Amino acid sequence: MFKQSLIKAFLVRFCFTAKMAANGILSNVLRSALTVLGVAIGVASVVGLMGIGEGARLNVMEQFESLGTNVIAIKAHDENYEFQPDKAGELVQRVESLEMATPVVSTDTTMRWRRTTGEVYVLGVNHQFPEIRDHELIAGDFFTQLHVEQRSAVAVLGYSLAINLAGGRSPVGQIISLNGQSYRILGVLEEKGAGNANDIDNKVVIPYTTAQRIEEKRTVEEIWAKTASSKDAELATVQLGRIFQREIGSAPNVPLPSDGNETVEVEGPDMVMVEKPVPEPDKADIPTISRDPITVTNLNQLVDEIDQANRIMTLLLGGIATVALLVGGLGIMNIMLVAVSERTSEIGVRRALGARQTDLMTQFLLEALYVSLIGVICGIVLGIWGLNIFENYGFQTAVSFDAIKIAVVVALGSGLLFGVYPAISASSVPPVEALRRQ
Amino acid sequence: MALLELNDIHKNYLNGNVKVNALKGVSLSIEDGSFVSIMGPSGSGKSTLLNILGCLDTPSRGSYRINDQNVEKLNDAALSDLRNKFIGFVFQQFHLISGLNALENVELPLIYQGVTGKARKEKAQAALEAVGLGDRLYHRQSQLSGGEQQRVAIARAFVKNPKLILADEPTGALDSKASENIMSIFKNLNEEKKITIIQVTHEKSIAECGKIIYHLLDGEINYIEEVQAH
Ligand SMILES: Nc1ncnc2c1ncn2[C@@H]1O[C@H](COP(=O)(O)OP(=O)(O)OP(=O)(O)O)[C@@H](O)[C@H]1O
Ligand SMILES: [Mg+2]
Numbered sequence: 213m214f215k216q217s218l219i220k221a222f223l224v225r226f227c228f229t230a231k232m233a234a235n236g237i238l239s240n241v242l243r244s245a246l247t248v249l250g251v252a253i254g255v256a257s258v259v260g261l262m263g264i265g266e267g268a269r270l271n272v273m274e275q276f277e278s279l280g281t282n283v284i285a286i287k288a289h290d291e292n293y294e295f296q297p298d299k300a301g302e303l304v305q306r307v308e309s310l311e312m313a314t315p316v317v318s319t320d321t322t323m324r325w326r327r328t329t330g331e332v333y334v335l336g337v338n339h340q341f342p343e344i345r346d347h348e349l350i351a352g353d354f355f356t357q358l359h360v361e362q363r364s365a366v367a368v369l370g371y372s373l374a375i376n377l378a379g380g381r382s383p384v385g386q387i388i389s390l391n392g393q394s395y396r397i398l399g400v401l402e403e404k405g406a407g408n409a410n411d412i413d414n415k416v417v418i419p420y421t422t423a424q425r426i427e428e429k430r431t432v433e434e435i436w437a438k439t440a441s442s443k444d445a446e447l448a449t450v451q452l453g454r455i456f457q458r459e460i461g462s463a464p465n466v467p468l469p470s471d472g473n474e475t476v477e478v479e480g481p482d483m484v485m486v487e488k489p490v491p492e493p494d495k496a497d498i499p500t501i502s503r504d505p506i507t508v509t510n511l512n513q514l515v516d517e518i519d520q521a522n523r524i525m526t527l528l529l530g531g532i533a534t535v536a537l538l539v540g541g542l543g544i545m546n547i548m549l550v551a552v553s554e555r556t557s558e559i560g561v562r563r564a565l566g567a568r569q570t571d572l573m574t575q576f577l578l579e580a581l582y583v584s585l586i587g588v589i590c591g592i593v594l595g596i597w598g599l600n601i602f603e604n605y606g607f608q609t610a611v612s613f614d615a616i617k618i619a620v621v622v623a624l625g626s627g628l629l630f631g632v633y634p635a636i637s638a639s640s641v642p643p644v645e646a647l648r649r650q
Numbered sequence: 651m652a653l654l655e656l657n658d659i660h661k662n663y664l665n666g667n668v669k670v671n672a673l674k675g676v677s678l679s680i681e682d683g684s685f686v687s688i689m690g691p692s693g694s695g696k697s698t699l700l701n702i703l704g705c706l707d708t709p710s711r712g713s714y715r716i717n718d719q720n721v722e723k724l725n726d727a728a729l730s731d732l733r734n735k736f737i738g739f740v741f742q743q744f745h746l747i748s749g750l751n752a753l754e755n756v757e758l759p760l761i762y763q764g765v766t767g768k769a770r771k772e773k774a775q776a777a778l779e780a781v782g783l784g785d786r787l788y789h790r791q792s793q794l795s796g797g798e799q800q801r802v803a804i805a806r807a808f809v810k811n812p813k814l815i816l817a818d819e820p821t822g823a824l825d826s827k828a829s830e831n832i833m834s835i836f837k838n839l840n841e842e843k844k845i846t847i848i849q850v851t852h853e854k855s856i857a858e859c860g861k862i863i864y865h866l867l868d869g870e871i872n873y874i875e876e877v878q879a880h
Contacts, residue, residue, distance in 0.1 A: 220764060224766055565739070568730040642706075
């Protein structure tokens with residue numbers, strides 16, 4: 213019974229204190245509104261800038277994820293190092309974690325479809341391509357191993373190309389002409405989005421054997437391989453790196469930086485990149501290879517790295533905006549100090565009537581908290597609204613939960629922090645002093 | 651038994667480099683239920699004394715006992731509660747809270763006592779009716795005359811049924827008619843509710859509403875005058 217009445221007394225007191233804090237804000241609406249605006253702008257800039265940063269990050273992520281998961285790209289940057297098409301199969305045999313691989317030939321051709329003509333990019337791959345780069349078909353089928361072996365004149369169109377040519381009707385079964393030769397269209401790939409997945413939406417995919425004939429070349433410059441998991445991809449990247457390092461080391465008819473140590477031993481399991489032999493000073497005129505002739509790239513890793521960089525950028529933007537938020541906090545401190553000095557006499561009266569120091573302290577802290585809370589709400593709305601406008605201009609944005617968390621914590625925290633000093637000064641005015649001042 | 655007891659109270663202020671002795675050893679004891687007036691020239695320390703009596707200020711030296719408690723030993727919360735339950739204040743400038751209406755102003759001390767909703771409102775309303783303001787419950791400070799504001803302040807002072815009401819020049823800003831009204835309320839509170847009243851005033855006629863007058867001069871009690879019943 214006794215305890216219950218104590219709680220009740222506390223509640224009555226607290227509710228009144230909360231009400232007085234609200235009265236304080238309402239007593240000068242314009243001034244409070246300006247302070248709220250200060251906080252809101254801070255919060256909005258955190259939510260807005262981080263949203264833009266996050267949007268940019270997601271955009272890049274999407275682009276990279278459209279490349280397919282667990283893909284390893286092996287690319288020759290030097291004609292002398294280009295691969296025999298069999299190399300793809302051979303690598304799958306040698307490296308256990310590789311599930312499949314395709315030789316890749318890309319070339320430019322002149323296309324004709326009915327009366328339309330134009331330049332189109334052709335991608336030559338084997339039948340496993342859709343699985344390797346995670347492509348689905350929306351119409352027809354992909355070509356088969358048999359088509360590859362027989363160098364068939366068959367083609368699969370990218371989504372945008374198909375729409376542009378056939379205008380929404382299915383082009384499957386129709387004929388497209390590339391460099392004067394007729395190809396039967398077997399299927400259409402699903403949309404990946406403009407610019408995504410090496411712009412596959414605008415390309416024609418044909419068997420690599422057929423593409424080699426167009427290019428009049430026996431070798432291929434790129435191999436794409438696939439593993440089952442990202443762990444396998446890391447493992448395979450290391451193993452592939454080692455394999456090619458060894459091959460480059462003993463490759464014929466290639467000028468090497470130094471004649472002494474052509475074969476480099478690769479033994480330690482953690483030694484991925486083999487040190488390039490340093491040219492001796494007197495042989496400095498021998499041409500050096502400025503770049504590895506063959507690179508092995510784990511696309512997953514690429515995504516991770518770029519994602520990391522973008523995250524840092526987003527945080528940086530958030531950090532800058534947080535400064536604006538702190539300035540908003542200073543605004544709170546400013547009006548709280550004015551409010552305290554304006555209401556000194558009222559404070560004295562309340563003290564005479566029985567208000568404790570803690571009551572006044574709570575009141576002014578609550579007042580600061582109200583301002584920052586309203587500021588936070590307005591700021592979040594303002595920020596999201598701003599992001600919407602930004603999005604209408606074609607930018608990708610994202611309302612990041614992190615940004616809202618940061619904004620709420622910093623705004624309420626700074627509201628409290630900057631409210632503490634005015635609150636203490638309000639509660640520590642001696643009652644007589646407060647009454648004497650008018 | 652004395653309701654309050656001052657023993658050799660000193661109060662010094664430092665005005666720049668000049669030390670002002672506002673009170674120089676005041677000792678007095680006031681019985682429960684008395685009606686005391688304090689008079690004296692301006693600057694003689696009347697307000698200072700009243701503020702110390704009301705626990706709004708602390709003496710520089712000397713001891714003060716109220717209701718068997720040594721004020722020096724109380725912390726802020728205890729002092730606040732003492733002011734809240736025990737003492738009602740009436741000021742020359744009324745000191746109503748401008749954001750609240752008459753009823754809410756009178757409810758204030760009850761809020762700090764934790765009295766809830768309906769009971770609180772009824773008590774406050776009864777107090778306002780007792781000072782003749784039953785029809786001004788929802789007026790704000792700016793909508794009330796000086797005399798009315800002071801009556802609201804008095805209602806606020808006695809609504810919690812205190813032992814003691816302290817009034818610093820309660821009629822200082824009012825004309826003689828309004829002053830008379832205030833005095834009759836005080837007399838009534840003193841006689842009917844047995845509330846002890848201590849008031850500071852410059853006017854002899856107001857001072858004579860009390861039963862005893864302390865005359866201050868230069869921070870000391872000059873002489874004590876008993877008021878003849880008339
Ligand atoms: N906060 C203060 N700082 C410095 N001096 C003060 C302070 N308060 C009061 N005094 C001085 O103390 C003396 C007594 O002041 P007090 O207000 O008690 O006088 P009073 O008798 O109430 O005068 P009045 O009739 O004019 O109200 C005065 O000389 C005044 O200047
Ligand atoms: Mg005075």
